[in-house]
Amino acid sequence: MAKLAPSILSCDFSRLREQLLAAQAGGAEVIHVDVMDGHFVPNITFGVPIVKAVKKILPQATIDVHLMIETPRRYISEFAEAGADIISFHVEAERDFDATINLIKKHGKKAAVALCPGTPVEFVSEIISKLEMVLLLTVNPGFGGQTLLPGMDEKILKLRREIARRGLRTEIEIDGGVKEENIEYLASRGASIIVAGSLVFSDEEAIEEKVRRLSLKIKPY
Numbered sequence: 001m002a003k004l005a006p007s008i009l010s011c012d013f014s015r016l017r018e019q020l021l022a023a024q025a026g027g028a029e030v031i032h033v034d035v036m037d038g039h040f041v042p043n044i045t046f047g048v049p050i051v052k053a054v055k056k057i058l059p060q061a062t063i064d065v066h067l068m069i070e071t072p073r074r075y076i077s078e079f080a081e082a083g084a085d086i087i088s089f090h091v092e093a094e095r096d097f098d099a100t101i102n103l104i105k106k107h108g109k110k111a112a113v114a115l116c117p118g119t120p121v122e123f124v125s126e127i128i129s130k131l132e133m134v135l136l137l138t139v140n141p142g143f144g145g146q147t148l149l150p151g152m153d154e155k156i157l158k159l160r161r162e163i164a165r166r167g168l169r170t171e172i173e174i175d176g177g178v179k180e181e182n183i184e185y186l187a188s189r190g191a192s193i194i195v196a197g198s199l200v201f202s203d204e205e206a207i208e209e210k211v212r213r214l215s216l217k218i219k220p221y
């Protein structure tokens, strides 16, 4: 069974509380928070104060913080103390994976690594048993509303098979380009947490209904 994780990247920040409560009312248990620094990616979003605000609005939700930043280890403690429950850092941005994973765990949080679309899944072979989740970026990181890149379905399946072969319980999160027409297929390839930003927040259908309907679509997997 896959879970939907609405990404606040596409929400209306002047209505953050209202939109988060609507997502929760629709059944969202995981809220995805994209932190971008303008260096690792060409866009700047937000940081620790927004994570604190999201946790304050939804104390029961799992706050899933995706760090698209250089030298992520420097900031792990601040994000953990702000209320992050899952922290993902990019393998392309950090040299010492073990130290970063250990620091996340020291704070009692779930540790995850994120891979850009061009980074092969073999990159995580040696550390996967220490991780609660692997985040596969299915678009180039930086902006919401992009189109899913070709070949990402095969990448998800390859990682799912490797996790099964090794008898692990690692979650696979996918992020970017999730649309009405591909969400069920992506879940069937082995994604267990599916991030959706523009799909959830950028059209006229009420957020609560949208989250409920999309969550039902991916339930069988």
Ligand SMILES: O=C(CO)[C@H](O)[C@H](O)COP(=O)(O)O
Residues within 6 Å of the ligand: 007, 009, 010, 032, 034, 139, 140, 141, 142, 143, 144, 145, 146, 175, 176, 177, 178, 195, 196, 197, 198, 199
């Ligand atoms: O982090 C991202 C890009 O860097 C994601 O694309 C974003 O969280 C989801 O956006 P969308 O669902 O609109 O593609």
